[in-house]
Amino acid sequence: MQKGFNSDITVRGQKYHVQTEDWGMANPFLVSRIFCNGAVLKTIKTPHDKVLQTGSSQHSEAIKQALHRQHSTIIDTLMSGGMP
Template sequence: MITGYNTDVRHGNRIFHVQTEDKGLANPRIETLIYVGGEILDSYRSSYEDLLASPPLSEGVVQSRMDEQHRAVIRDIKNGKYDLTPPDLLEQQAFNDRPLDQAILEFLQQEGDVDTLELVLDQALKPVFGSPFRLRVKARLCHSQGPVAGAEVSVKLVSSLKKATSLVSGRTDAEGLFAGEVQLPPSQPGQCAIVVSCTSEQGFDEVKAAVVA
């Protein structure tokens, strides 16, 4: 089985998590799952059974197909395949059912005219069921790189089959830093991921990583 790909793709005001993996020789399939908010939005599956007809199987060829499929899904997302709202209605709906100042901020964020919050990890998330891990993140402004103090940080375990579970939460210090220890349960049904989100007056950002058994 070949190591897969995990990519977070920001498009509009949503973050898509794209996960591509090889299912192995017993089930020669390449599977790509698209998550939004911890739930599976769509999936793609392709077979490489044709490669088994001419052994030995080249891992490089399988890896190339995985890469191509992963990139194709990311292109679909960036091209608007999963957009919820037609472009000509975005501005109109930006001012529906939300406070005016929030609507204005989100609209400016989409236009790239404000220095918005971004969440940065000191190391990649590699959560494993039944194992604790230390989390250290920094909230900063994406253009000026200045720290964002007092931002609310939340870490949740999300699943495709059950309600999300809060694991740890808190606020960033004067340097924009937040650290904590996360304890994962021994197991959880469905496709699971850790979602680290950060909220402040400067905006919202989140990062996500699939949990492995």
């Protein structure tokens, strides 16, 4: 199972690190953090319950897809000038 993603991107000369991880069943959240110069600029938490409402019958596959989607959406938003 994919536990998370890490990406370094530069937007308008500013470097960001985006980290997205699954905290697992004991703490059922997908959590993304946007870092700049080592400081957390923003944290986004999505509960597993919200992800599983998408209708997928495969729990682990739904989580994996949501993890990737959340990470990609944050990067796309940063690249287009949105957030933090």
